[in-house]
Structure formats: C-alpha cells, structure tokens
Amino acid sequence: xxxxxxxxxxxxxxxxxxxxxxxxxxxxSFGLVGNNGAGxxxxxxxxxxLILPTTGYITNNEIRVNTSEEWKPFTxxxxxxxxxxxxxxxxxxxxxxxxxxxxxxxDVDKFLLQFKEIFNDEIIGKKKYLRDLxxxxxxxxxxxxxxIGDPEVVVxxxxxxxLDPTTQIRLKKILKTLTEDKAVTFxxxxxxxxxxxxxxxxxxxxxxxxxxKDIVTSTETLKExxxxxxx
Amino acid sequence: xxxxxxxxxxxxxxxxxxxxxxxxLNILMVFLALYFILVFLGIGFGLYPILKDKFPExxxxxxxxxxxxxxxxxxxMLRFFFQKLPVMxxxxxxxxxxxxxxxxxxILGKSxxxxxxxxxxxxxxxxxxxxxxxxxxxxxxxxxMLLMFxxxxxxNFLNFIIESKSADTELSFxxxxxxxxxxxxxxxxxxxxxxxxxxxxxxxxxxxxxxILIPIALLGxxxxxxxxxxxxxxxxxxxxxxxxxxxxxxxxxxxxxxxDIAPFLQLDLKLLWRxxxxxxxxxxxxxxxxxxLIFYPNPTYKDMIPxxxxxxxFITGIFMINFGQFIPAWDSGYYKLLMSxxxxxxxxxxSKFTLMIISSIALFIISIPYIYFGWKILAIHFATMIYNIxxxxxxxxxGGSFNRKKINLSQRAVFNYxxxxxxxxxxxxxxxxxxVLIFYLPYKFISFExxxxxxxxxxxAGIMFHQKxxxxxxxxxxxxxxxxxxxxxxxx
Numbered sequence: 169x170x171x172x173x174x175x176x177x178x179x180x181x182x183x184x185x186x187x188x189x190x191x192x193x194x195x196x197s198f199g200l201v202g203n204n205g206a207g208x209x210x211x212x213x214x215x216x217x218l219i220l221p222t223t224g225y226i227t228n229n230e231i232r233v234n235t236s237e238e239w240k241p242f243t244x245x246x247x248x249x250x251x252x253x254x255x256x257x258x259x260x261x262x263x264x265x266x267x268x269x270x271x272x273x274x275d276v277d278k279f280l281l282q283f284k285e286i287f288n289d290e291i292i293g294k295k296k297y298l299r300d301l302x303x304x305x306x307x308x309x310x311x312x313x314x315x316i317g318d319p320e321v322v323v324x325x326x327x328x329x330x331l332d333p334t335t336q337i338r339l340k341k342i343l344k345t346l347t348e349d350k351a352v353t354f355x356x357x358x359x360x361x362x363x364x365x366x367x368x369x370x371x372x373x374x375x376x377x378x379x380x381k382d383i384v385t386s387t388e389t390l391k392e393x394x395x396x397x398x399x
Numbered sequence: 400x401x402x403x404x405x406x407x408x409x410x411x412x413x414x415x416x417x418x419x420x421x422x423x424l425n426i427l428m429v430f431l432a433l434y435f436i437l438v439f440l441g442i443g444f445g446l447y448p449i450l451k452d453k454f455p456e457x458x459x460x461x462x463x464x465x466x467x468x469x470x471x472x473x474x475x476m477l478r479f480f481f482q483k484l485p486v487m488x489x490x491x492x493x494x495x496x497x498x499x500x501x502x503x504x505x506i507l508g509k510s511x512x513x514x515x516x517x518x519x520x521x522x523x524x525x526x527x528x529x530x531x532x533x534x535x536x537x538x539x540x541x542x543x544m545l546l547m548f549x550x551x552x553x554x555n556f557l558n559f560i561i562e563s564k565s566a567d568t569e570l571s572f573x574x575x576x577x578x579x580x581x582x583x584x585x586x587x588x589x590x591x592x593x594x595x596x597x598x599x600x601x602x603x604x605x606x607x608x609x610x611i612l613i614p615i616a617l618l619g620x621x622x623x624x625x626x627x628x629x630x631x632x633x634x635x636x637x638x639x640x641x642x643x644x645x646x647x648x649x650x651x652x653x654x655x656x657x658x659d660i661a662p663f664l665q666l667d668l669k670l671l672w673r674x675x676x677x678x679x680x681x682x683x684x685x686x687x688x689x690x691x692l693i694f695y696p697n698p699t700y701k702d703m704i705p706x707x708x709x710x711x712x713f714i715t716g717i718f719m720i721n722f723g724q725f726i727p728a729w730d731s732g733y734y735k736l737l738m739s740x741x742x743x744x745x746x747x748x749x750s751k752f753t754l755m756i757i758s759s760i761a762l763f764i765i766s767i768p769y770i771y772f773g774w775k776i777l778a779i780h781f782a783t784m785i786y787n788i789x790x791x792x793x794x795x796x797x798g799g800s801f802n803r804k805k806i807n808l809s810q811r812a813v814f815n816y817x818x819x820x821x822x823x824x825x826x827x828x829x830x831x832x833x834x835v836l837i838f839y840l841p842y843k844f845i846s847f848e849x850x851x852x853x854x855x856x857x858x859x860a861g862i863m864f865h866q867k868x869x870x871x872x873x874x875x876x877x878x879x880x881x882x883x884x885x886x887x888x889x890x891x
Contacts, residue, residue: 216735216738216739217738217739218735218738218739218881218884219881219884219885220881237743237744240739240740240741240742241741243739244740245739247735248735250732250733250734250735250736250887250888251733251735251736251739252733252736253666253732253733253736254732254733254808255669255670255673255674255808256666256669260669264662264665264666265740267662268662268740268741268742269741297673317741
C-alpha cells in the first residue's frame with residue numbers, strides 16, 4: 169500500500185529522516201516508535217505531502233504523493249489540533265469531513281453511533297464549538313474524524329497521548345476491531361510501548377531518522393522494546 | 400530586567416516569518432513615517448508666519464490653543480484605529496520570577512515611546528522655538544511645549560482605556576465614534592464649549608507654570624487606571640474564563656446550489672460569523688455602504704467623476720478587499736487538514752472566489768438606492784462591480800499566495816484590540832486607485848461612457864478567462880504550499 173524509495177529529509181546539514189526503503193502492505197497495522205526527534209512526525213508529514221522530501225519519494229497505493237492529489241480520497245489523518253476547525257461544533261466537523269468523503273448526514277450519524285462510549289456524552293449534542301472543548305475531547309473528535317468515510321489508509325500521530333485511561337482502552341478496542349478485517353492500513357506513532365505493541369502487528373523503531381528495528385509483534389516484543397529503550 | 404524584555408521583543412519581531420517576507424512593506428512604513436515627520440516639521444515652522452499673516456490682530460498662540468480640541472480629538476480617533484497596545488507574550492512570563500508590576504510598567508512604558516507620541520513633537524518644538532524668537536517669555540513657551548507633550552501622553556493612555564473597555568463589545572469601534580462625535584456635537588452647537596474650555600486651560604497654565612502639576616496628576620491617574628485594568632488581565636483565568644458560546648447550527652441549505660464548492664462556502668460563512676476577527680469585516684462592509692453619502696450629495700465633488708470611481712470600487716469591493724487579502728490565512732489554523740483532506744486546491748480557491756463575487760453583486764444590489772443621485776452613479780457602481788469581479792478578485796487571490804502570516808481566529812479579545820493595522824490599508828490602495836487611473840484616460844480623452852466601458856471590458860475579460868486565470872493562480876498556490884504550511888505553524 170505504502171512504499172518509500174530512498175526517502176530522506178534534511179534541514180540544512182541535519183538529516184532528520186533517512187529511510188532506504190520501507191514497504192507497508194495493505195491492511196497492516198503499523199506502529200512507529202522512537203524518542204523525540206526520531207523522525208516519526210516527519211515521516212507522517214512526508215506521507216501526507218505537508219513537507220517535501222529532500223531525496224526520494226513515497227507512493228501511496230501506487231500514487232506518488234507529491235506529484236498527484238489522487239491519494240487524498242482514500243487517506244485520512246489526525247496529526248495534531250491543526251487538523252480541527254475550531255469554530256465548528258463536533259457534529260459540523262464530522263459532517264464536513266463526511267461530505268468531503270461522499271457521505272451524507274444520515275451516514276455520518278450512523279457511523280458515529282459506534283463511538284458513543286468514547287464520546288461519553290461530552291462531544292455530541294453539547295452545542296459547543298471544538299475550540300471550547302478540552303484537549304482530550306478535541307483529540308477524540310480528531311481521531312474519530314480521521315475514521316469517517318472508510319479511508320483505506322489512516323495516519324494517527326500519538327493517538328493515546330492526552331486521553332484518559334478509560335478512553336485509551338476503548339480506543340485500543342476500536343482500533344483492534346478495525347484492523348481485524350484487514351481493510352484499513354493503520355499507521356500509528358506512540359511513545360507508549362504498551363499501547364503500540366497491543367494494537368500494532370508490526371513495529372518499526374526509528375532513531376535519529378534511521379530505521380534500527382523492524383519487528384513483527386509477538387509476546388516478546390514489549391520486553392525487547394523496553395530493553396532497547398532502557399539503555 | 401528591562402533590557403531582557405527588550406531583547407525578547409527584538410527576537411519576536413525579527414524571528415517571525417512575517418518580517419522576512421515583508422521587508423518591502425516595512426520600508427514603505429519607514430517612508431510614510433518620514434513623510435509625516437516632514438509634514439509636521441512643515442506645520443511647526445510654517446504655522447506661526449501663516450497665522451500672523453492671516454490674522455495680524457490676534458496672538459497665534461491663542462489661535463492654536465483654540466484649535467487644540469480638534470487636534471486632540473483627531474489624535475484620539477487615529478490612535479484608536481492604528482495604535483495597538485504593545486503586546487508581549489505575557490503568559491510564559493507569569494510563572495517566572497518576574498514581578499508582575501514590572502511587566503506592566505514595561506508594557507505601559509513602551510507604549511509611551513510610540514511613534515504616535517513623538518510625531519507631534521516635530522511640530523511642537525519648532526513652533527516653540529519660533530515663539531521664543533518672537534520674544535514670548537521663556538517659562539511660558541517651555542510650559543506650553545511640556546503641556547503639549549503631557550496631553551499627548553494623556554491621549555495615549557486614554558486611548559488604551561477606551562480600547563480595553565470596548566474590546567469586549569461586538570462593535571468595538573462604536574464607543575469611540577459615539578464619544579468623539581458626542582464631544583464634537585456638544586462643542587459644535589455650543590452646548591458645552593470644550594474647545595474654549597481647553598484653550599482657556601492652556602492659556603491659564605502657560606501663564607501660571609506651577610499649574611502644570613494638574614495635567615501631570617491627570618496623566619498619573621490615567622496611567623494608574625491602565626495599570627489596574629491590565630493587572631486584572633494578567634491572571635490567566637480572566638482571559639481563559641470560558642466565554643463558551645452556545646453554538647447555533649444552521650444547515651444553510653441554499654448553498655447546495657453551488658455544487659461541489661458548497662461545503663467550503665458553508666465553512667467560510669461560519670468562519671465569518673463565528674469568529675470575532677473576520678466578523679468585523681462584515682460590520683466594516685455595512686458602514687462602507689454609507690460611504691457614498693459623503694461624496695455623492697456634496698457639490699464640491701460634483702465635477703470630480705474619477706473620485707466617484709474610487710467610491711464605487713470601494714463600495715462594491717470593500718468586503719472583497721477586507722476578506723480577500725487574508726486568503727488563505729483565515730484558514731491557517733487548520734491548513735494542514737485542508738491540505739490532506741479530500742479537497743482539490745482548485746475547488747478551495749473557487750469557493751473563495753465565489754464568496755467574493757457574491758459579496759460584490761450583493762453590495763451592488765444593496766447600493767441601488769444611490770440612483771437617487773443620478774443614473775451615472777448606478778452606471779459607475781455597475782462598471783466597478785464588473786471590474787472588482789473580473790480584476791480585483793484575481794489580484795487578491797494571487798496576492799494571497801504570498802500570505803505567510805497566521806491569523807489566530809480564536810484569540811481572545813484581551814490584548815488583541817483591533818487585530819489589523821495600517822498595513823492592511825496600504826495593501827488596499829492599489830486595488831482602489833488603479834481603476835481610477837484606468838478610467839481617467841478614456842474619460843479625459845473620449846467620454847464618461849468610454850471610461851466605464853474600459854473598466855467593464857477589463858472586468859469582462861477577467862470573467863471570460865476565469866479558467867485560465869484560476870489555473871495560473873492555483874499553480875502559484877501549489878508552489879508555495881509547503882512554505883505556507885510551515886509558516887502557518889508559527890504563532891505570530
């Protein structure tokens with residue numbers, strides 16, 4: 169589904185990302201782990217064509233992301249709050265995204281039902297603008313927004329940060345069910361080794377822009393990662 | 400401490416991406432400043448001889464004092480619209496070991512060294528020197544000069560009080576206009592002759608220099624009021640205190656008929672209505688509609704048809720100019736979303752274009768009653784509308800691709816009084832003046848109709864080449880996409 173070829177990003181002399189090649193097959197739930205500055209967000213920004221690569225390129229379903237916009241219909245993302253429109257209510261935001269992805273209001277309403285637990289009556293029907301919601305609730309809205317319209321590729325940057333424990337567990341459950349039938353390719357980054365090993369079937373460790381580990385998740389993975397990062 | 404603050408300011412200014420893109424604009428501002436300095440110097444040196452020449456019987460100083468009321472009033476108005484309270488990003492400083500009062504004194508002190516306060520000195524000092532050379536007493540002249548400076552500072556701080564009081568209201572500029580026009584009316588109809596009151600005060604103080612302590616005390620009071628207003632605002636919760644609005648949803652079904660761009664159009668309308676900053680463009684638009692009333696009935700302008708073109712472009716294009724020059728910065732807060740969602744750049748730009756066109760047509764229709772002043776006015780409005788649609792709209796869209804400054808829509812009213820400054824108006828001038836020039840040549844050498852036809856043909860050509868122009872503009876936006884994304888990530 170996603171393929172990178174000799175991808176690198178430099179700011180001046182400093183290389184922040186350097187991936188010789190990486191291939192993420194369709195339907196994989198892919199976890200990206202690394203310390204601050206490892207290049208996780210840079211990779212996502214490159215994938216979404218928000219920054220230009222210094223060398224190489226990324227293809228998303230055979231489409232080169234920085235030359236064509238055709239990847240947009242099947243790709244969704246939530247990177248940070250700048251993916252929210254503060255002056256809309258959560259419903260309006262969901263309807264807007266739904267509309268951009270060819271869903272009408274009724275479809276969106278039906279889709280949102282499955283997130284009732286996560287929303288915990290704090291998001292829908294509150295007559296509040298997104299800008300007035302708490303950081304955690306904004307994050308929930310953003311993540312759900314990225315799932316609207318059956319995208320084939322979903323990119324979530326640090327989806328578990330800022331969420332309360334209950335929501336973290338519920339979100340994991342939802343992500344797991346979504347990955348079960350292998351229709352969606354998930355790309356998730358996280359600092360939380362626990363969560364990411366639970367949700368992702370493959371984990372890549374980045375360090376200063378380089379891939380230093382590429383693991384298929386097993387029962388040993390968490391230990392392996394913990395010992396790697398405890399050095 | 401002060402030097403630490405100053406270095407913070409310096410870095411904030413020069414490290415913002417805005418500065419780096421707008422050196423030309425900054426140079427223009429410097430030239431404007433030089434121009435005003437020259438004008439004021441001219442007034443300072445020229446006023447005494449002119450007054451002596453015109454009114455040989457009276458004392459020029461007395462005449463000047465008689466007009467001070469109007470000067471102060473104009474000063475106050477200008478400041479309200481153009482001077483901003485010097486803002487530092489205070490929040491990070493609050494928990495550092497900096498005494499709160501130091502931050503406040505610094506902000507207020509900085510406002511006192513604004514250009515607005517020094518400009519009058521360029522007129523006051525030469526005038527005083529001439530007074531001295533004409534054998535006015537030294538103590539009197541120096542008192543007068545001091546007094547002028549003190550009053551300037553009083554106006555400076557009075558302005559901030561008015562600003563902070565009216566910033567929370569919807570029409571933030573209404574109080575100042577009511578206040579000034581109220582004072583003016585009282586004075587004009589002699590209900591309360593403030594101008595002679597002021598002039599008497601000036602004359603009394605200049606002859607009894609010790610009385611200058613009274614205005615100094617007044618200045619102290621105004622400073623203190625500002626200090627205590629700001630002090631209250633220094634607490635984070637007073638600015639964060641949830642002014643949570645109840646969201647009112649409408650589905651705006653009528654936008655459906657615009658097809659693909661409907662969702663964006665709805666988004667833009669919500670943007671305009673739900674955010675303080677863009678909402679002011681709507682109010683400016685309503686006020687601008689009455690702009691014609693100043694010119695059309697006035698016999699002085701009767702033979703100045705090119706002036707009417709200016710008014711026409713202004714009336715039918717005011718929204719376009721105010722809204723258009725901040726495309727796409729209005730969407731800067733969620734630009735990354737727009738760039739990664741299922742949106743074609745062209746659709747996005749087309750929706751902005753459509754909104755500008757609708758505004759222009761709507762303003763033309765609303766301004767039809769101006770036909771009362773003759774069919775020519777209506778014809779002018781029509782031609783300028785076509786010109787706005789076919790030329791100015793594209794220029795604005797194209798210019799938007801150079802926008803690199805984030806607009807923070809959700810910024811609270813605190814410390815963000817007008818949000819726009821002199822710069823905005825300077826950008827607007829070419830849009831308003833070019834059509835006047837274009838009209839003028841055929842009008843001068845052929846006829847009024849030929850002038851209007853030229854404007855309409857230009858506008859019509861723009862409409863005809865819509866697809867081509869949009870493709871061109873779209874390419875330009877695609878090219879600067881990455882730069883815009885990274886610039887919009889920077890606060891300030």
